[in-house]
Amino acid sequence: MILCMDMDAFFASVEQAANPNLRGKPIAVIGSRERTVVVTCSYEARALGVKTGMSKYEAMKVCPSIVLVTTTNRIYTHVSTEITKFLKTITPKVEVYSIDEAFLDIDEDEHDITSIAYMIKSHVKSNFNITCSIGVGPNKLVAKMATGVHKPDGFYMVEPDEAMEFMDSFELGKIWGIGRKLSGKFRNMGIFTTADVRQLGEERLCEMFGINGSRIFQMAHGLYSDSVDQTEKPVKSIGHSMTMPHNLKTREEAAGYLLQLSEMVSSRARRNGYSGKTLHVVIRDAERQDVGKRRTFGFFTSATHHIYEIAMSIFDEIWSGEDIRLLGVSLGSLVPSCVTLSNMMDDFQGWADVYDVIDEINTKYGKESVSFGTVLQCKRRGAKTISPAWRPDGTRNIKF
Amino acid sequence: MLLNLHERVSVGAVFESSPNPVWFSLHGEKIVVKEVCYRWKEREGNDIIHKFTITDGFNVFELSFSALDACWYLEAMDEGDGK
Known part of the structure; x- marks a missing residue:
């Protein structure tokens, strides 16, 4: 049987658990203090009409008493990682589906699945003071649907003949x-x-x-062929996007953010041993209209200076001078076990050494201890929101 | 309201498998930890930062302990009228 564990309003519940002043109050977790959307909200807020994806202004209009809390990603990733470690003590067959969801393949002949479900719920409650809902079914689809039946803090099991x-x-x-x-x-x-x-x-x-x-x-028919997959699926691309704290109006401002995004992409590619040869750049304007372009280039790279140069060239082609709300950079056509930091076209041939030193310093003293000077002009720095693709380890792991 | 502080503070703590703050001093006043509400760890390069939210029964405080330089910091304080 498959067991699906889904945390209840995960980020909001962690915030309420960590701060007693927030307990019992309608709270919304938002990406940043500046303009942003509701990432998730507490059950108290949901009861008053607040929904995920609303802008913070919409949330404040629907629920004037709402308490806005900015994401503290490091607590969420810590809690998620610790819960995953616990799940792996029950069975090695654990698929981390997102930061707050996991599937477990449990052998019914060896374990009482109901006891395991309540053991997980009890562990999560006693160690992290939050709740989760658990669904059990003959496959991932049925188990996933079963988690929603008695949410929050629920448990529901569907036998194979009831699927x-x-x-x-x-x-x-x-x-x-x-x-x-x-x-x-x-x-x-x-x-x-x-x-x-x-x-x-x-x-x-x-x-x-x-x-x-x-x-x-x-x-x-209640059938689903995908089994619990504990191995990390190969990534197709490595990308980052960023909503700007205020609309960008000039190429120079955009260049700072594109350099920052290029370094974020490159840093992850270097850490996980990937090179790519296509780059996708997306620009979202003030009216939330996206324009993007993908370019394939004639070499593989993991290097910030290559990614940035191509990103700027694509940006110059697609930017029509509109105000910029969001920028995104994504490196695709990836090959694993291949970090390429310079090529014969580079005027300066010491880039590989530069990146090695950057990575060494950042590993020792912390993320972004050393970066490019131009990035300092950016008001917003680093990833603020957690992608649904976040995982406790591997290429999909982003350090906050 | 949440106040971000990052002030170095003196803390009385019991070290078992991980540090447990018992009291800390803030501007000469000794504040006794009534409850450790939450604890988590963050990695900052080679350093592991132990973080805690604690309450004295009135306010909520965030304390951090750097395992590398063995220093305590008062990171933030929530006076209770929202964050």
Whole structure:
């Protein structure tokens, strides 16, 4: 059986646990003091209409008594890492799905799964003073859906022979893996539940969605072929984006942030031994319209100076002078075990030594102890929000 | 309101498997830790920083202890009317 553990309003719960003054109050966790959106909010805030993704101004309008708390990522990553360590003492078959979710593959012949679920809940409560919800099912899909049944602090188990009936109790749009777009498509066809999907038949679904049609048909039967995968899937790209504390108006301002983002990307590529040969740059304007461009270049690199030079060249091509709200840089077409820090086209051939010294100093004295001087002009420095792809270790691990 | 301070402070602590603050002095006043609300660790290069939120029953304080230079800091103080 598969067990899915999902922390309840994780960031908000940790904030309330760490600060008794916040307990019982409607709180919203936001990325930074400047403009930002609600990353998550406490159950007290949810009851008053605050939702994830609202701007902080919208949240304050809906709930004037809301307490805004900026993210303290290092506590969340610590708690997540410690909980993952505990889960791995139960079984090595643990898939960390996100910072606050994990799947465990439990052998029912060896363990009483209900006891394990309550042991995890008890450990999380007693060590971190927060709660989690646990769902158990014959596969990841059913287990994941079961976590939401008695949330927060819930437990729900679905036996294999109940899986199909259990899936029928959800609207299609609420099912894990069926997005808003797909459920909208189904809704337009008069299909609202998994029972309706089954009636449509696998052949018709495959005509409509190709190979995904079979997968959707299986899901409608409460079946799911993906097993708990404890190995890290290879990354396809390494990227960072940053919402600016205020709209950027000049190329010089943007250049500082692009250098910072290039160094963040390069630093992660160097640490994890990757080089890439495509670069994607995205600019979001004040109206939240995105414009982006991908470029493939003729060499592999992990170096900040290469990434920055190409990023600036793409930026100059796509920036039309609009105010800039967000910038993003992503290195793709990655090859592992290959750190390339200079090439024969570089005027200066000592870059590899420079990066080695930067990494050595930053490893000893802490992240960003040494960086590029231009970055000092940036009002916002470093990653503020945790990507859903964050993991306790590996390439998806970002240090805060 | 949350006040960020990062002030070096004297702390009385019991060291078991990890440090446990018992009291600290703030501007000459001894503040007794009533409850350690939360504890976590942060890595800063080679240094491991032990962090705590504690309360004296009125205010909430954040203390940190650097394992490398064996110093305590009062990082922040929340006087209770929100953060």
